[in-house]
Amino acid sequence: MRHRNIVILTGAGISAESGVPTFRADADGLWLGHRVEDVATPEAFVRDPAKVQAFYNARRAQLATVRPNAAHLAIARFAARHPGRLTLVTQNVDDLHDRAHAEIAPGPGFELIHMHGELLKARCTASDMVCNWREDLEADHPSPHHPQGRLRPHIVWFGETPLEMDRIEAALQACDLFLSIGTSGAVYPAAGFVQAARFAGARTVEINLEPTTGRRLFVEGVYGPATETVPAFLDTLY
Ligand code: BJW
16 A cells, blocks of 8 residues: 555546536636526525526436446545545535445545535525435525525535535645545635645645646646546556
C-alpha cells in the first residue's frame, strides 16, 4: 500500500459521462438554461421559490434516468480493498457515488461526504431538520418538522456554509494522497483543498478532461475522460 490516508474530491466531471450536465460547460455561462445566481442562492429562493423548486425538481427527476459510470464504480472497488482511510468528498448533489458504494460495499475506513448537499434530501427552513425526499417540492411546501417551516432543497447555495467542513479539514490534514477528479476548481472552499493537502505533505493529482486553471497547484496531472483515467490511475496505486 503506497498511501494510507487518501482524500478524493470529485466534481461534476465525474458524473458527466453518466449524463448529468456540468456547470461551466457553456461559453455563454448559462447552466441548464439558467444564470447560476438566479437559482443557486438563498436570495433567489426568497425572490422566486417556484423557479428554484422547479429547477431542482427537474434535476431530482433526472436522477432516475442516470446510472453510476466506470469512474464511480472504480472508486467503489478501490474503497472496498483500501485498508487505510479513504475520505470521498463530493461537490456533486447527485447520488451516483452512493449507488456505486451500495453495489460494492466499502471498507471500514471509508466515508462519503456530500459537501454541497444532496438532491434526494429536503431541509426544513425553520428547524434545519433534513429528511429523505424523492418527490417534487412546491414553491411553498409545508414542512412536516415545524409549523412555520417550509421544505427547501438540501443544497448548499452560494454564500452558505458547505457541510461537514470539520471532518473534511481533519481528513485533509492527515492525508498522504489527494486526488481532485472532474472539478474546475472555480468554487471555494473546495478549490482550496489542494493547498491544505500540500501543506500536509500529500501527493496531489488532478484528474480531468483537460488541465484546469489551477493545474499548477498540483504536482501531477492525468487528462482524459474520467471513465478511462480514474480506473487506470487507481490501478496504479496497488
Ligand atoms: C470532466 C469530464 C469527464 C467534464 N471526465 N472530467 C470570491 C473569491 C473567492 C471565493 C468567493 C468569492 N465570492 C464568493 C466566494 C465564495 C463562493 C465561491 O467560491 N464563489 C466562486 C464562484 C468565486 N463559495 C461559496 O459561497 C461557498 N460557501 C462558502 O464559501 O462559505 C464560506 C465558508 C467556507 C469554508 C468554511 C466555512 C464557510 C458555497 C458554494 C456552493 C456551491 N454550490 C453549487 C450549486 C449548488 C449545487 C447544485 O445546485 O448542484 O455547487 S455551484 C456549483 O459549482 C455546484 C458545484 O458543486 C460547484 C463546483 O462545480 P464543479 O463540480 O467543479 O463543476 P464545473 O462544471 O465547474 O467543472 C466540471 C469539470 O469537469 C471541468 O473542469 C471539466 O473539464 C471536467 N469534466 N467532463 C473528466 N468526462
